[in-house]
Amino acid sequence: MAKRPAFSQLCKAIEEGHFVFTGELEPKKILDLNEIFHSAKAMKETGRIVAANVTDGPQGDAYMSSLVPSYLIQEKVGIEAVWQVTVRDRNRVALFGDVVAGAVLGLKNILTLTGDHTALGDHKKGRAVYDIDSTQFCEMLSIMIDEGTDYEGNELEGGKIEMNFGCVANPNSNPREPEIIKVGRKVEQGVDFIQTQTAFDIDEAKNFLKELEQFNVPVLLGVFPLKSYGIAWYFDKFIPGVSVPKDLLKALKKAEKDNKGNKQGKYAALDKINIEFFNPFIEEIKKTTKAAGIHCMAVEYERLFEPLLKKYPKYV
Amino acid sequence: MIITQLKDIDEIYEMIKPYDKILIAGCDGCCQPPRSLNEAKTLGQLLELKARTESKDLKWRAITVLRQCDDRIAATTVKPHAENYDAILSLACGLGVVMLNKVIEDKLTFPAQDSHFGGVQNNGENNFIEYCEECGDCVIGETGGVCPRAGCAKHLSNGPCGGMVDGMCEVGGYTIPCAWVRIWQRLKAFNRLDLFKKYRPPRDYRTSTSPGYIPIYKEYGNEEEEEQKEEAKT
Numbered sequence: 001m002a003k004r005p006a007f008s009q010l011c012k013a014i015e016e017g018h019f020v021f022t023g024e025l026e027p028k029k030i031l032d033l034n035e036i037f038h039s040a041k042a043m044k045e046t047g048r049i050v051a052a053n054v055t056d057g058p059q060g061d062a063y064m065s066s067l068v069p070s071y072l073i074q075e076k077v078g079i080e081a082v083w084q085v086t087v088r089d090r091n092r093v094a095l096f097g098d099v100v101a102g103a104v105l106g107l108k109n110i111l112t113l114t115g116d117h118t119a120l121g122d123h124k125k126g127r128a129v130y131d132i133d134s135t136q137f138c139e140m141l142s143i144m145i146d147e148g149t150d151y152e153g154n155e156l157e158g159g160k161i162e163m164n165f166g167c168v169a170n171p172n173s174n175p176r177e178p179e180i181i182k183v184g185r186k187v188e189q190g191v192d193f194i195q196t197q198t199a200f201d202i203d204e205a206k207n208f209l210k211e212l213e214q215f216n217v218p219v220l221l222g223v224f225p226l227k228s229y230g231i232a233w234y235f236d237k238f239i240p241g242v243s244v245p246k247d248l249l250k251a252l253k254k255a256e257k258d259n260k261g262n263k264q265g266k267y268a269a270l271d272k273i274n275i276e277f278f279n280p281f282i283e284e285i286k287k288t289t290k291a292a293g294i295h296c297m298a299v300e301y302e303r304l305f306e307p308l309l310k311k312y313p314k315y316v
Numbered sequence: 317m318i319i320t321q322l323k324d325i326d327e328i329y330e331m332i333k334p335y336d337k338i339l340i341a342g343c344d345g346c347c348q349p350p351r352s353l354n355e356a357k358t359l360g361q362l363l364e365l366k367a368r369t370e371s372k373d374l375k376w377r378a379i380t381v382l383r384q385c386d387d388r389i390a391a392t393t394v395k396p397h398a399e400n401y402d403a404i405l406s407l408a409c410g411l412g413v414v415m416l417n418k419v420i421e422d423k424l425t426f427p428a429q430d431s432h433f434g435g436v437q438n439n440g441e442n443n444f445i446e447y448c449e450e451c452g453d454c455v456i457g458e459t460g461g462v463c464p465r466a467g468c469a470k471h472l473s474n475g476p477c478g479g480m481v482d483g484m485c486e487v488g489g490y491t492i493p494c495a496w497v498r499i500w501q502r503l504k505a506f507n508r509l510d511l512f513k514k515y516r517p518p519r520d521y522r523t524s525t526s527p528g529y530i531p532i533y534k535e536y537g538n539e540e541e542e543e544q545k546e547e548a549k550t
Contacts, residue, residue, distance in 0.1 A: 088470075092518065114477040117469055119487045128470065132518045135474035139517070151518075170478050178476050178500040178512070185474050185515045197478060240490075241481040 004145065004192060007162040008108035009080045009316070010051040011192055014218045018315040019286050020293030022082060022195065022220055023052045025073065026300075027064040035300070036069055037077055042302035044079040047314030049305070051080040051109060053195070053295070057089065060121025067098060071105040082166070082195075083107045086115025091131035092140065096150050099141065103161040110165040111195060112137045112186075134167065135185050141165045142190035166193035169219070171208035172241040180211050187215040195295045198224035200245055202281055209289040218292030221285055225274045225308070227301040229253045248277060267303070275307050282308075317348035318409040319435045319444040323428060328359070328405070329366050331426040335402035336373075338363075340428070341394050341416065342380030343408035348437070348444065351407035351429065353380040359407065359428060377401070384412025390419040398423055433466065445492075452523030458511050460502025467495030473516040475499075 006012040013020045023043040025036050043049040052073060056066040070081035083102055090098065099110065118128045132140065140151045141163070147153075148160035167186040173179035183194065194217055199205035205221055212219050226232040226244065229252040236244040255269035285291050298304050322328075332338050342356035356378035367374035381393040384406060394416060398404055404425040406413045416425035434448040449466040455473075456463050465471050469487035470479075475496030479486030483497045503512045531542070 114470060114472070114479070117479060117487045119469065130470045130472070131521070133470070133472045133474050134477075135515065136518045139515075168478060173476075173478075173480070174482050175497060175500070177504075178497060181500075181509070181513050182474060182476060184513065188515055240479055240486050 004164065004190065005162075006164065006192075008051070008164045010082065010109055011164045011218075013050045013315060014193065014292045016315075018050075018293075019312060020220065020315075021046075021049045021309060021312075022293070022295045023049045023305075024055065024295070024297040024299050025052050025069065026055045026058065027066065027069045029061075029063055031064075033069060033072060036073065039300060039302055040073040040077040040079050042305060044077055044316075046305045046309050047316050048309045048312055049079070049296070050316050051082045053082040053084055053111060053297075056084040056086045056113065056115065057121070058116060060088070060116040060118045060123075062121065062123050067102055067105070067107075070102070070107055074106060080109065081107055082109040082111050084111045084113055085137075086113045087130055087132055087134055087137050088115030088118065088128055091129055092151055095132070095137060095140065096144070099144060099161070099163075100156065103163060108163055110141060110163060112141065112165055112167050112191075135182070135189055138165065138167060138186050138189035138191055146190070164192040166195055167191045168197065169194050169208070169212060170197040170241065171199045171205050171221070172197060172243075174241070176208075176211070183212065184215060187217050191217060193217060193292070194219045196220065196222045198222040198242055198297060200224075200243070200248070202284055205285065206289055209285070209291050213290055219290075220293045220295040221289075221291050222295045222297060223278055223281065225278055225296065225298040225301055225304050226252060226270075227298070227304075228270065229256050248273070271304055271307065274304055278308060279311075283311075317434070317436060318346045318411075319432045319446070320347050320349070320351065320409055320429045321432060322359075323430060325362055325366060328426075328428050329363060332363065332374075332403060332405055337375040337401045338403050338405050339394075339398050339401040340376055340378045340405045341384060341397075341407060341412075341425075342378065343384045343406070343412050344380055345383040345385065345408065345412070347407070347409055347429075348435075353378060356380060356407055359405070363405075384408035385415045387415060387419055390415050395420050435466075450524075451519075452528070453519060455516070458514070458516075459499045460506065460508070460511075462495055462498045462502060464495050464499060467498070471519075472496065473519060 006015045025039055027036055040052055043052050054066045054070040057063050066084050070083040073079055074081055112134045114134045118126045145161050145163055149155050169183045170179055232244050232249055232252050251273050259266035259269055282294055340356040340360050342352045344352050360376040360378050364374050379397055382389050384390055398420050404416055404423055405428050406416055406425050407428050409431040413425055413427045433446040435444050435446040438445040446466045451465050476494050480494040483494055484490040485492045485494045500512055503509055
């Protein structure tokens with residue numbers, strides 16, 4: 001298959017050879033999107049975060065759908081969205097409908113995901129859909145974009161959809177081999193980019209990136225700056241397959257304890273720990289691997305962007 | 317085996333409450349755990365006790381049959397007994413309950429248990445595990461004998477997903493092995509990773525759309541003859 005054109009700013013920036021950054025926004029059980037806009041604006045102002053992922057019901061919880069916030073951050077803030085779409089809640093008919101609607105709204109990136117099972121979320125009695133899986137969703141998107149039809153070959157009036165799409169890979173996966181083979185199947189189905197789950201172990205991340213090189217698809221390695229000890233602890237304990245290094249956990253706990261009652265001091269101490277950990281981490285990834293960039297999941301942690309990214313040139 | 321679980325005794329009692337005399341029919345067929353004569357008798361005693369707490373005198377009789385889902389067996393063994401009773405309580409899987417309702421038209425048959433799945437006892441452990449969901453499109457020839465539909469919470473055709481941690485599934489609190497890791501292990505052991513690498517297109521759900529209906533002649537290859545008959549009719 002001929003390589004698909006870069007329709008999105010994200011794919012264009014990768015094509016131009018920039019070391020790219022993407023951010024992450026999480027619309028939860030909310031009606032008011034002001035905080036999302038605030039975060040999106042902070043990302044845009046860095047001049048280095050080219051697009052923001054908008055999550056689709058993480059951990060299986062019932063949250064605001066990702067479609068509308070994806071559209072609104074593009075319209076109101078002017079930062080491109082990476083619209084996350086899981087196959088957990090929609091069958092192939094609904095997925096087609098949503099993708100076409102997203103295309104009409106001007107969305108340019110989709111991140112395909114299986115989605116955490118409803119059994120993990122806050123509506124445990126619900127029926128999980130999984131009509132098609134995320135690999136099949138990749139095939140469906142390839143057909144929609146490249147052939148201009150639906151999954152069954154029926155023509156879509158008005159031309160082809162101009163979108164790029166990516167998939168996820170998990171550097172923490174154990175065993176690793178079936179994960180790599182699975183990513184290979186998705187690449188076969190035409191993904192334009194890969195964003196990974198968060199990595200904390202630099203050697204493991206580098207090994208993983210090395211293994212993904214065979215697919216010749218741009219990879220953005222996921223990093224997760226830890227805004228507070230509570231978040232780090234929760235992440236370590238409850239997010240599948242991710243463990244936060246013990247030293248990092250200890251340092252965060254100490255920083256919060258030492259600065260009890262002193263908000264500014266606590267923020268400064270936490271930021272310092274994150275910068276000291278992630279700056280060399282990102283630098284090492286940039287210098288020693290073929291990663292196309294970093295997917296920075298600093299959700300609601302805008303103040304870290306400037307110190308974390310200032311050494312990289314602006315390109316947006 | 318068809319893996320079943322007895323309903324809560326209060327729920328069963330609520331169903332049979334309007335009746336004075338009930339026939340409790342066990343089934344020697346495929347239910348696991350077994351739901352035969354002994355289980356039918358125990359259930360009768362429990363219901364009788366429950367009725368007494370409400371000062372009600374419940375009459376019951378327990379029987380068992382080879383298979384309730386066989387219409388001839390149901391008609392010749394359960395039906396004659398049912399004559400003297402107001403209602404029937406079945407200890408078969410859902411098939412048996414539906415069959416008794418069909419064969420014994422003048423009485424209602426109630427289910428005493430919930431039917432869960434086609435499965436087996438898990439290697440002598442104290443649990444049952446699903447092996448087959450009767451999807452109408454068997455793929456285990458390509459997956460090392462492990463079913464990715466009955467075995468995977470997300471019914472993936474191209475797993476594993478990101479919910480797999482150390483070979484275990486996110487659903488069930490990482491206590492159940494990931495079906496796709498088992499598939500990978502099996503195919504790797506037989507040097508058949510070519511099958512694991514293969515992309516599998518979406519499933520055709522028409523094979524499992526309810527109500528299931530398959531004309532018997534298709535199975536036995538006299539399709540042409542049957543088609544001719546149909547044509548002659550029209």
